[in-house]
Amino acid sequence: MTPREVAAVLREISQLLQLKGENAFKVRAYDLGADAFETLPPDPAAPGGLYERVKSGTLCELEGVGKAIEQKVTELVSTGKLDYLEKLRLEFPRGALDLVQIPGLGPRKAAALIHELDVVNLDDLEKAAREGRVRGLKGFGEKTERSILEGIAKVRARQGARKPLWETRPLAEQLVARVRAAPGVARAEIAGSVRRYDETNGDIDIVAAVNGPVEPVMEAFAVAPDVAEVLARGGTKCSVRLRDGLQADLRVVGEAQFATALHHFTGSKQHHVKLRGIARDKGLSISEYGLARLDGGPSLQPESEEALYGMLGLQPVPPELREDLGELELAAKRALPDLIEERDIRGFVHCHSTWSDGRATLEEMVRAAHALGAEFITITDHTRAAHYANGLDVDRLRRQWDEIARVQEKFPQIRILRGSEVDILEDGALDWPSDILDQLEVVICSVHQRFKLDEPRQTDRIRRALMHPKCAIWGHPTGRYLGDRDPVSARWEELIALAAERGVTIECNGTPHRLDFSADLLRVARKHKAKICLSVDAHSTKELENLHYAVGTARRGWTEKDRVVNARPADEFLKMMWTRPPATA
Numbered sequence: 001m002t003p004r005e006v007a008a009v010l011r012e013i014s015q016l017l018q019l020k021g022e023n024a025f026k027v028r029a030y031d032l033g034a035d036a037f038e039t040l041p042p043d044p045a046a047p048g049g050l051y052e053r054v055k056s057g058t059l060c061e062l063e064g065v066g067k068a069i070e071q072k073v074t075e076l077v078s079t080g081k082l083d084y085l086e087k088l089r090l091e092f093p094r095g096a097l098d099l100v101q102i103p104g105l106g107p108r109k110a111a112a113l114i115h116e117l118d119v120v121n122l123d124d125l126e127k128a129a130r131e132g133r134v135r136g137l138k139g140f141g142e143k144t145e146r147s148i149l150e151g152i153a154k155v156r157a158r159q160g161a162r163k164p165l166w167e168t169r170p171l172a173e174q175l176v177a178r179v180r181a182a183p184g185v186a187r188a189e190i191a192g193s194v195r196r197y198d199e200t201n202g203d204i205d206i207v208a209a210v211n212g213p214v215e216p217v218m219e220a221f222a223v224a225p226d227v228a229e230v231l232a233r234g235g236t237k238c239s240v241r242l243r244d245g246l247q248a249d250l251r252v253v254g255e256a257q258f259a260t261a262l263h264h265f266t267g268s269k270q271h272h273v274k275l276r277g278i279a280r281d282k283g284l285s286i287s288e289y290g291l292a293r294l295d296g297g298p299s300l301q302p303e304s305e306e307a308l309y310g311m312l313g314l315q316p317v318p319p320e321l322r323e324d325l326g327e328l329e330l331a332a333k334r335a336l337p338d339l340i341e342e343r344d345i346r347g348f349v350h351c352h353s354t355w356s357d358g359r360a361t362l363e364e365m366v367r368a369a370h371a372l373g374a375e376f377i378t379i380t381d382h383t384r385a386a387h388y389a390n391g392l393d394v395d396r397l398r399r400q401w402d403e404i405a406r407v408q409e410k411f412p413q414i415r416i417l418r419g420s421e422v423d424i425l426e427d428g429a430l431d432w433p434s435d436i437l438d439q440l441e442v443v444i445c446s447v448h449q450r451f452k453l454d455e456p457r458q459t460d461r462i463r464r465a466l467m468h469p470k471c472a473i474w475g476h477p478t479g480r481y482l483g484d485r486d487p488v489s490a491r492w493e494e495l496i497a498l499a500a501e502r503g504v505t506i507e508c509n510g511t512p513h514r515l516d517f518s519a520d521l522l523r524v525a526r527k528h529k530a531k532i533c534l535s536v537d538a539h540s541t542k543e544l545e546n547l548h549y550a551v552g553t554a555r556r557g558w559t560e561k562d563r564v565v566n567a568r569p570a571d572e573f574l575k576m577m578w579t580r581p582p583a584t585a
């Protein structure tokens with residue numbers, strides 16, 4: 001949960017209260033609260049950020065945050081939902097909040113429309129306005145009616161915008177879980193760009209194979225909690241709009257068609273265009289229903305996506321590669337990269353604890369990593385320059401080593417490595433003296449401040465850090481927050497080439513809000529044969545489960561298993577990470 005998401009929840013409450021006709025004072029409190037959360041650092045785990053304030057009970061020190069809001073936000077952040085909001089939502093038709101989004105309309109007028117005209121969503125209101133029924137209401141005229149129609153178009157355009165994967169993936173997972181639980185469903189999978197781990201998505205696609213009647217499956221989908229409105233519902237397809245504006249489509253097929261339907265709705269379009277050409281050359285046509293022979297012979301029904309590619313004489317192409325970036329040419333030569341998989345990962349490399357800004361103790365992190373099957377974990381708390389993140393000084397670091405030794409005795413089955421996430425200072429120096437760096441088993445070097453340096457200075461700063469002999473891993477290299485904070489500006493290819501040349505491992509950070517080293521940059525790293533580390537940057541035990549975001553992004557960036565340092569047992573991981581290519585003149 002990010003501060004921006006918290007702000008959105010408070011704004012929704014404000015709008016619902018206005019629809020309800022609550023007093024202006026109460027409404028205003030939620031708007032002020034929302035403003036306050038928008039001023040927090042976008043990273044909830046950042047120093048002085050959301051999590052720290054929830055933990056220390058200092059939310060109400062923020063201007064505009066009173067006790068009532070503090071309580072609600074604490075509930076929201078700790079449980080992921082808010083009882084008060086859920087109840088409030090039930091008081092209005094599902095599409096009502098869309099009406100409030102219409103520029104210039106506002107909750108008071110929206111409430112009047114709901115009451116007087118019985119409209120419950122944008123479609124209703126559009127119809128009423130077109131039929132001239134709005135202009136007759138008190139306080140509305142012909143001009144308002146026209147601007148309502150224009151406003152509806154604007155809201156629809158905004159709702160059609162792409163959303164970040166961290167928002168869409170959890171929604172897609174909830175929807176597919178509902179569909180799987182419906183009667184008669186043999187299989188159901190997420191398709192579309194969410195399946196391909198594209199970092200932004202224009203919609204959510206679900207494909208289900210059903211034995212028997214489709215109605216119960218459609219119903220389960222249509223009444224899912226996040227659905228704001230059902231757009232269309234037919235015999236094989238149900239389209240809905242979710243509360244955040246995103247469209248989600250469910251396609252229902254028979255079991256025999258599942259593989260081709262899943263393949264079809266996974267895309268991408270460019271991949272499919274090229275694939276259809278390959279099929280044509282073999283006398284076949286390919287569609288969501290299967291492979292048909294152009295000469296009219298019996299059609300083919302592959303039982304898996306692998307079989308489908310096989311029928312076309314191709315090596316199976318994993319979903320993350322289906323972008324027409326050369327994957328089909330390689331598949332024809334059976335030369336696709338041997339991509340990293342989640343089960344290859346042996347250890348969690350970038351983990352915080354309560355020693356700095358983590359929310360779980362060192363022991364809790366170790367226990368959770370062990371429970372998830374990890375062979376090793378590196379504890380990498382912040383350094384002193386990150387004072388806002390409760391960064392460690394030398395004394396506390398040494399005490400942490402004592403605790404690591406104690407916890408290690410308790411958990412002999414998992415190896416605990418002594419690490420540090422070292423701040424790259426403004427001049428590119430590292431935030432530990434060399435005798436401390438020498439005693440650390442894992443050194444991640446990251447930029448945490450001075451994001452706004454211009455390109456030459458930022459490039460120089462990072463270059464200097466990468467040149468340091470103790471820089472093992474380059475942490476969240478671009479510093480981007482998906483949808484919230486732009487990457488720092490630097491000459492990326494030059495720095496990636498330098499990292500590869502120096503033997504510095506590049507981090508593919510799986511924090512869903514970051515995914516800051518994008519698939520495009522990972523392909524540049526591949527070109528330079530850079531070593532890669534897949535991390536979670538976990539600040540809680542729960543965040544250890546984010547590994548799939550790192551893996552999906554790495555796969556999309558053509559990352560092979562043999563370049564991934566933590567796809568090896570602890571000793572080999574350390575050896576590979578610290579291996580430096582012979583010094584070049």
Ligand SMILES: [Zn+2]
Binds near residue numbers: 421446448475476
């Ligand atoms: Zn960091």
Ligand SMILES: [Zn+2]
Binds near residue numbers: 350352537
């Ligand atoms: Zn970190």
